[in-house]
Amino acid sequence: MYSEDRVEEFKAEIAALKVRDPATGRDRMWLGVGVALMVIGLIVAVAAYPFSHGTTNPLQQRDAIAMALGGVAATVVGSAVFLRYSLAAFLRFWLARQSFEMGALTDRVVDAVTGAPGPATGPGTGASDAAGARVGSGLSGTVGGTAKG
Amino acid sequence: MTPGPASGTAVAAGARPVDPAAAGDGAVENLLELRSIRAGYDRIDVLFGVDLEVPRGSVVALLGPNGAGKSTLLRVAAGLHLPSSGDVVVAGRRVNGVPAADLARAGLCLIPEGRGVFPNLTVRENLRMMTHVGCGFDEVEEEAYHRFPRLRERRRQTAGTLSGGEQQMLAMARGLATRPALLLLDELSMGLAPIIVEELYALVAQIARAGVSILVVEQFAGVVLGVADQAAIMINGRVARTGSPSELEAELSGAYLGA
Numbered sequence: 001m002y003s004e005d006r007v008e009e010f011k012a013e014i015a016a017l018k019v020r021d022p023a024t025g026r027d028r029m030w031l032g033v034g035v036a037l038m039v040i041g042l043i044v045a046v047a048a049y050p051f052s053h054g055t056t057n058p059l060q061q062r063d064a065i066a067m068a069l070g071g072v073a074a075t076v077v078g079s080a081v082f083l084r085y086s087l088a089a090f091l092r093f094w095l096a097r098q099s100f101e102m103g104a105l106t107d108r109v110v111d112a113v114t115g116a117p118g119p120a121t122g123p124g125t126g127a128s129d130a131a132g133a134r135v136g137s138g139l140s141g142t143v144g145g146t147a148k149g
Numbered sequence: 150m151t152p153g154p155a156s157g158t159a160v161a162a163g164a165r166p167v168d169p170a171a172a173g174d175g176a177v178e179n180l181l182e183l184r185s186i187r188a189g190y191d192r193i194d195v196l197f198g199v200d201l202e203v204p205r206g207s208v209v210a211l212l213g214p215n216g217a218g219k220s221t222l223l224r225v226a227a228g229l230h231l232p233s234s235g236d237v238v239v240a241g242r243r244v245n246g247v248p249a250a251d252l253a254r255a256g257l258c259l260i261p262e263g264r265g266v267f268p269n270l271t272v273r274e275n276l277r278m279m280t281h282v283g284c285g286f287d288e289v290e291e292e293a294y295h296r297f298p299r300l301r302e303r304r305r306q307t308a309g310t311l312s313g314g315e316q317q318m319l320a321m322a323r324g325l326a327t328r329p330a331l332l333l334l335d336e337l338s339m340g341l342a343p344i345i346v347e348e349l350y351a352l353v354a355q356i357a358r359a360g361v362s363i364l365v366v367e368q369f370a371g372v373v374l375g376v377a378d379q380a381a382i383m384i385n386g387r388v389a390r391t392g393s394p395s396e397l398e399a400e401l402s403g404a405y406l407g408a
Contacts, residue, residue, distance in 0.1 A: 006256070007180070007205060007360065010330030011240040013255035017247050 030085040037078025045071030179238075180205045180331050180362040181226060186235035188218075188225050195221045197386045198235070201364075203331070208353070208363045210373045210394070213383035219366040220262055222383070223333050226364065227259040228252045239331070254282065258329035262336040262366075264320040268309030272300055275308050275319055279326040293322035296352065314345035321352065332356065334365040338372065350376050374398055 045068045052064030181203040188196040195218045203209045213219050224230040226237060228249035236243050239257060253259075266275050276293050280286050294301040297318040303311060308319055317337065324332065334353070338346040354376040357363055367373040374380060374394035382390040382397060390400055 004360065006328060007330050007362075010180075010256035014240040014242050014244065014252075017242070017244065017251055017255065019242070019244060019247055 034078045034082030041071045041074030178205045182238040184236040188232040207378040208357045210377035210380040211366045217383040218386040256330040258324045259333040260324045264316045266308040272304045289326045313340045332363045
């Protein structure tokens with residue numbers, strides 16, 4: 001009834017499960033905090049104006065000024081937090097893209113130097129791997145050629 | 150070929166499958182790994198950094214006194230309770246936060262303390278509930294009655310009126326109907342006569358021989374150590390001792406009583 005196939009089937013089903021990355025949850029939380037600070041700070045800053053105009057008491061007016069400054073500060077902090085965490089995801093993919101394109105560029109350079117046919121552009125062709133395998137032999141051939149020369 | 154996760158879904162860091170071949174030196178593949186598990190209820194911590202492994206095809210016994218956190222650890226492993234920290238790794242993949250139903254559909258089965266049968270349904274109806282995994286009802290019934298002939302006699306009886314031993318048989322039959330690859334058993338012997346406990350553990354040994362990996366929690370060590378390949382003793386939310394059954398048998402009283 002039970003066999004090794006059942007365990008392999010189990011492993012395959014577990015591998016297919018969707019597992020949430022805990023880091024993405026934290027990023028979303030901070031994005032929410034940033035937005036909340038921006039909104040609350042703006043409301044407080046705007047509310048300080050009618051508050052200051054609603055009184056002739058200089059002490060209360062100064063309180064309103066402090067409130068406005070606090071609101072502005074909260075908005076600035078919230079904007080910074082929002083910017084940081086919204087850029088984080090973008091920059092992650094940007095870095096990955098940069099790494100891939102650097103690798104592809106290196107492969108094209110190596111192929112040009114060794115005279116091998118260039119790899120097809122785009123991911124997943126496997127040509128990058130083949131070109132990478134030729135790197136060592138190509139370079140050593142060049143060095144050998146230079147030494148003999 | 151193992152399918153990858155659906156696109157657009159972030160995969161947890163460290164979710165890289167563990168390749169047993171890469172481990173080298175005949176390293177055993179673990180079907181379940183609990184790494185530094187901390188968990189609790191509201192503000193009360195119950196587990197304080199528990200590490201436990203269940204190798205593929207083995208029986209691991211988890212022993213300990215009442216309140217040690219054994220059942221909580223099983224619930225964490227089954228996905229019923231989210232740990233506050235630590236990793237639950239099943240078949241080389243971190244599965245923290247995965248719904249328990251998804252783990253169950255994949256082949257991880259928990260038979261809980263208290264059996265978990267539907268008391269107001271008959272034996273047949275309880276078995277019919279297990280057809281959600283896709284197997285036919287006739288097949289489920291046939292296998293259940295083959296393993297537990299007593300259930301055939303009681304098939305029209307409501308589960309709540311069965312004896313403790315019969316309820317445990319029904320719970321086992323339901324669990325085995327899902328063809329689990331990883332079986333979690335919580336207090337199999339609770340409230341049962343010794344002769345019934347022996348019968349059940351003989352079945353556990355038979356299931357283990359068929360290749361199912363089993364983690365069994367028990368308060369009473371006597372019978373379970375006879376079928377276990379490895380054992381661990383939990384005290385106050387921590388694993389105090391691990392080793393083979395023969396190694397631990399001598400240390401059990403000291404571990405429980407702190408001698």
